[in-house]
Amino acid sequence: MESSEQLTTREQEILLLVAKGYENPEIAAELGLSVCTVRTHVSHILNKLGLANRAAAATYAACQGWIRLEDLPPGGKA
Numbered sequence: 001m002e003s004s005e006q007l008t009t010r011e012q013e014i015l016l017l018v019a020k021g022y023e024n025p026e027i028a029a030e031l032g033l034s035v036c037t038v039r040t041h042v043s044h045i046l047n048k049l050g051l052a053n054r055a056a057a058a059t060y061a062a063c064q065g066w067i068r069l070e071d072l073p074p075g076g077k078a
Helices: 009-019 024-031 035-049 054-063
Strands: none
Touching: 009 024, 009 035, 009 054, 024 035, 035 054
């Protein structure tokens, strides 16, 4: 996987929320974006990092130390 340095600040914010279990509509509401914009950001994140899906993105964020899995509630969304 590539370094997160290639992600924009907004993409890093979205990746953190994805890792916490947020769905696109929830991310959109949290950040004041449209769902379409969030979907585009998630797609860019996955492409830039060479990841297949949101679960892989969450794992990436945890491996980077951006989240600690033990701090998340069982259903996500800390």
